[in-house]
Structure formats: C-alpha cells, structure tokens
Amino acid sequence: MTIPAALDALDQVLGQRLSRSKPDLDQHAASETWFAAAPPDAVAYPQDTDEVSALMAICAQHDCPVIGWGAGTSLEGQAQAFSGGVVVDFRHMDKVLEINAEDMDVRVQPGITREALNTELRATGLFFPVDPGANASLGGMAMTRASGTTAVRYGTMRDNVLGMEVVLADGRVIRTGTRARKSSAGYDLTGLMVGSEGTLGLVTELTLRLQGQPEAITAAVCAFPDMGAAVGAVIEVIQTGLPMARIEFVDAAMARIFNAASGADMPETPHLMVEFHGSAGGVQEQAKAFGDIVRDHGATGFDWATRPEDRNRLWEMRHRAHWSTLASAPGKRALVTDICVPISALAQAVEETAADIAASPVTGPILGHVGDGNFHAILLFDPADAEELATVKDLSHRMATRALAMGGTCTGEHGIGVGKLGYMQAEHGEAWAVMGALKAALDPGNILNPGKLVPQGG
Structure with a gap:
C-alpha cells in the first residue's frame, strides 16, 4: 500500500478538491453512533464521473483504500476510514439530471439528499417515498439499502432503484438496469450494488422510481396501556391488509423523551403513530377501520392530524428520536x-x-x-x-x-459495516463466502471500503 504516492497523483487530478486539512479529516472521521473516530488520509471532492473514474484508477494502481461518503449518517461505521486512505465526498455531485414525469422516474447524482430531491419534484405532482428519517444522500441510501417510516407501503431502496451508474475498483464505468419497469436480461447488477455499502463500486448516478402525491393524507397518534397491546394491534392491522403509509411504535420511555424534547403531551405509555395516503374518502375509511381494530386492543387518546403542519410536526418529532x-x-x-x-x-x-x-x-x-x-x-x-x-x-x-x-435478520435497514460483521456467518452461512468471492472478483485489491460487510480478506 502506497497511500502517499496515490495522494500525490490525485493532487494532479483534483487540485484543491483533494484536502488533507485536519478539519476536513476530522469531519470525515466520526460516526453518528458509538464507533471511535477514524480519520482518512485525505478527502476527495469529485465533480463528475470522469473524476471518480480517474481517482479509482489511481487508487487501484497504488493499493490505496477508497471509502464513499454521502451525508455521513450511516450507523454501523460504513463510511469511516478504519484502514486509512481516501474518503470520496459526493457533495458536489448533487444534481437532478432528468425528470421523466410521464414515466414516474428521475435520474440523479448520488450526493443529492432525499429532501432536496423532493423539493425539486414539487411542481411535478410526484415524490420520492423512501424516508429513513435523516436527510441522507440518495447514493448513501442506495448503498445501505435504506428504508424507514414509509417502507410498509412504498418499499425500501431495493424496490425504488431502477438503475445505476457505478465506477468499479479499476476505474471502469458501468451502467446497471434500465428505465423499463422489468427486465429478464442477465444478472441483476442493480440489485447486487444496492446494499453493497461501497465495497463493489462507487455509485455516480441513480435512476429512481417516483410516486404520485396522494390526494389526501391523514395521520394519528394513539396510546396503549402496555407494550403487548400496542404490538398486538400492529399485528392485527397488518394481517387485515389495511393499506397504511406509515405505522410506527414508540415505548413509554420514548414518549417521555418526546414530551421533553418537543413539548408534546403524550401519556407516558406505548404509542402507535400512523399515516394513511389516498383519496379523501379512502383515507377516512382506512382511518375508521384502523380505529376500530386498535380500540379492541385498548387504544385511547386518538390525536388526528390532517393539516400538513400538524403532520410535519408529528413526523419531525419521530425523525428526531435519536438526537432527542x-x-x-x-x-x-x-x-x-x-x-x-x-x-x-x-x-x-x-x-x-x-x-x-x-x-x-x-x-x-x-x-x-x-x-x-x-x-x-x-x-x-x-x-x-x-x-x-x-x-x-x-x-x-x-x-x-x-x-x-426467529427467522429474521440482524439488520433491517442500517446495514452491516463493521458493527454487524459478527452475525453474517450465522445469518447467511455459505452465502457469505459467495459475497466474499464476488467482492474479490470485482475488487481483487480489496481497496473499496475494506474491512466492511464481507469476510475479512474477501
């Protein structure tokens, strides 16, 4: 590994957009959660795919680790440079490249955040539905196969990424998928890249599925006497097939924190927070059906929010749960x-x-x-x-x-990084070794986000 030589070569390509300043290194060293800081040797700020390709080719030549960085909101250490090397910050690649309103899809660069994209889409009557809470970058969301509060209706990033442009470890640029809604043409490389946590390539474009803005939205919060009653209500609601856009659970301790942080007035008991999307008549029927079911489980204190400002306040409180x-x-x-x-x-x-x-x-x-x-x-x-x-x-x-x-998974949405590596063998068995073989085939030098997701040495 010759990181200094790689950085000298990258200086010629990126100039001042390759930073070795301590503030930049420190900013890209930290995690949102418990991992110790791990500063890289440099931070690159590419402006286009050609620069990312040149960067990868140089780093491959010098065996220099490369770690992708979006908004830095990952929770399992995915974006930290535990092996040193270059962090590639995509903040300058944050454009909406093409909106295809008739086909309900959009082509974007990886550095744009979900909130910024939805702001751009307002005039079209469309929106991008995946909402992990944090204002994460769409490239980072794809790489961790993110989901969030709306996945119960709209699915995860796996369901909403139609195609990608990806720079491989040797600098080659490939395109995966098409704008068609289905294909039988070969391996699903889009599915392979979504959730790969930057270990197989750096995404430089995404084609995303959009949804129509619902005619009507209504949200509610209700209290339960205990945790068992709340979870039992959820199970019955799901099994009846009621089409919810969101259904979130918080326990008594979280309700207490919401009250202190947001000035809410929630009883200090478990709660469900729900939202319905559809026609005006449809959401009313769904809300009534939901109320009938959960009252049988002891639900009380329904607080319905139909005005946008009230709904926004409700979900802002939920999204800020970690920081609160x-x-x-x-x-x-x-x-x-x-x-x-x-x-x-x-x-x-x-x-x-x-x-x-x-x-x-x-x-x-x-x-x-x-x-x-x-x-x-x-x-x-x-x-x-x-x-x-x-x-x-x-x-x-x-x-x-x-x-x-119980037949579940060690991570529903945060990914593996380094924090969950210890469970991959138990969850996947020999399939984990296959993941390592794919990594070795596409990144034989193991320079893309080394030490994450796949078996060590894979």
Missing part, C-alpha cells in the same frame, strides 16, 4: 440496534427485548417501523465506562441472535 434521546442524557453515546423479524414473531421479540433492557443497568427506549417487523433500541452508555459499553454490546448481541432464531 441523546439530548435526554448529556454525555452519553448510543449504540442503535436494528433487528427485523417476521410479523408473527414481533410481539415476542419486542417484549423479550424490553425485559432484557429493564433487567440491565442501562436505559434504552424502543421504537421502530413495526409495520414491516423492524424495530430499534437506542442503548445509552457512558463512553468512559467500559462496563456500560460491554453491557450495551451484550444487549445488542442478544437482540441480533434473538432475531436470527
């Missing part, structure tokens, strides 16, 4: 868990997780996108206390192994 939780415990850091189980196993998984946390010396509010069986615990610990860190790691481990035993 950290603000509730100054000096603490968080290990954010992320399991997903079959709906039939959801009640058991949530209740056993809650019992584990209650029996431990740490706090950890529970919340999640329970409409697709995905939930999180935000486990708080003192970064100076090795025993607390060990405790939250053990709680997270118990959650992951519980999910696998």
Whole structure:
C-alpha cells in the first residue's frame, strides 16, 4: 500500500478538491453512533464521473483504500476510514439530471439528499417515498439499502432503484438496469450494488422510481396501556391488509423523551403513530377501520392530524428520536440496534427485548417501523465506562441472535459495516463466502471500503 504516492497523483487530478486539512479529516472521521473516530488520509471532492473514474484508477494502481461518503449518517461505521486512505465526498455531485414525469422516474447524482430531491419534484405532482428519517444522500441510501417510516407501503431502496451508474475498483464505468419497469436480461447488477455499502463500486448516478402525491393524507397518534397491546394491534392491522403509509411504535420511555424534547403531551405509555395516503374518502375509511381494530386492543387518546403542519410536526418529532434521546442524557453515546423479524414473531421479540433492557443497568427506549417487523433500541452508555459499553454490546448481541432464531435478520435497514460483521456467518452461512468471492472478483485489491460487510480478506 502506497497511500502517499496515490495522494500525490490525485493532487494532479483534483487540485484543491483533494484536502488533507485536519478539519476536513476530522469531519470525515466520526460516526453518528458509538464507533471511535477514524480519520482518512485525505478527502476527495469529485465533480463528475470522469473524476471518480480517474481517482479509482489511481487508487487501484497504488493499493490505496477508497471509502464513499454521502451525508455521513450511516450507523454501523460504513463510511469511516478504519484502514486509512481516501474518503470520496459526493457533495458536489448533487444534481437532478432528468425528470421523466410521464414515466414516474428521475435520474440523479448520488450526493443529492432525499429532501432536496423532493423539493425539486414539487411542481411535478410526484415524490420520492423512501424516508429513513435523516436527510441522507440518495447514493448513501442506495448503498445501505435504506428504508424507514414509509417502507410498509412504498418499499425500501431495493424496490425504488431502477438503475445505476457505478465506477468499479479499476476505474471502469458501468451502467446497471434500465428505465423499463422489468427486465429478464442477465444478472441483476442493480440489485447486487444496492446494499453493497461501497465495497463493489462507487455509485455516480441513480435512476429512481417516483410516486404520485396522494390526494389526501391523514395521520394519528394513539396510546396503549402496555407494550403487548400496542404490538398486538400492529399485528392485527397488518394481517387485515389495511393499506397504511406509515405505522410506527414508540415505548413509554420514548414518549417521555418526546414530551421533553418537543413539548408534546403524550401519556407516558406505548404509542402507535400512523399515516394513511389516498383519496379523501379512502383515507377516512382506512382511518375508521384502523380505529376500530386498535380500540379492541385498548387504544385511547386518538390525536388526528390532517393539516400538513400538524403532520410535519408529528413526523419531525419521530425523525428526531435519536438526537432527542441523546439530548435526554448529556454525555452519553448510543449504540442503535436494528433487528427485523417476521410479523408473527414481533410481539415476542419486542417484549423479550424490553425485559432484557429493564433487567440491565442501562436505559434504552424502543421504537421502530413495526409495520414491516423492524424495530430499534437506542442503548445509552457512558463512553468512559467500559462496563456500560460491554453491557450495551451484550444487549445488542442478544437482540441480533434473538432475531436470527426467529427467522429474521440482524439488520433491517442500517446495514452491516463493521458493527454487524459478527452475525453474517450465522445469518447467511455459505452465502457469505459467495459475497466474499464476488467482492474479490470485482475488487481483487480489496481497496473499496475494506474491512466492511464481507469476510475479512474477501
């Protein structure tokens, strides 16, 4: 590995857009969650695909690690340079390249965020539906196969990326997929790249599926006497096939944090937060059906929000849950868990997780996108206390192994990075080795985001 030689060569291509300044390195060293800072040797700010291709060819020649960077909101250490090298920040590649309103798709660069894209789309009557909460970049969302609050209706990034332009480890540029809604032509390379966490290539363009803005939207929050009642209501609602756009769960601890952070007036009990999209008559019928079901499970205190400002306030509170939780415990850091189980196993998984946390010396509010069986615990610990860190790691481990035993996954949306590497063999068996073989075939020098996702050395 000759990182200094690679940086000298990159200077000739990027000039001042290759930074070695300490503030830039520090900015690209940190994680949103518990991992220690890991600064790269340099940060590159390319402006187009040709520059990314040239950068990759140089780094391949010098065995220099390359790590893609979007908005830096990943939670499992995916964007940190644990092996040094060059972080490629796509902030200057943030354009909407083509809107095809008739075909309901859009072509964008990877650095644009989901909020910026939806702002651009307002006049078209269309929107991009995947909403992970954070204002993440679309390239980063594709690389982690992100989902979020709306996945129960609109699917994850896997369902909404039609095609990509990708720069491979040797600098070659390929295009995957087409704008057609289906194809039987060869391997699904788009599906391979979505969720690859930058270990197979750097995405430089995405073609995304869009949705029509719903005629009417209504949202609500309601309280439950206990966690079992709330989760039982979710299971029945899902099994009846009620078409929800969002259905989110928060426990009593999270409701308490919402009250303190947002001035809400929620009873300190478990809650569901829901939203319906459709025609004016349709959402009314769906809301009534939802109310009838959940009242049978003890739901009370319905607070309906039909005005946009009220809905926005509700979902802003939910999206800020991570930061509000950290603000509730100054000096603490968080290990954010992320399991997903079959709906039939959801009640058991949530209740056993809650019992584990209650029996431990740490706090950890529970919340999640329970409409697709995905939930999180935000486990708080003192970064100076090795025993607390060990405790939250053990709680997270118990959650992951519980999910696998129930036929679920160790990560529903946050990805693997380095934080979940230890579960890949148990979840995938020999298929994990196949992932390593694909990595070795496309990146024989192991320079693309090394140490993440695939078997070490793969």
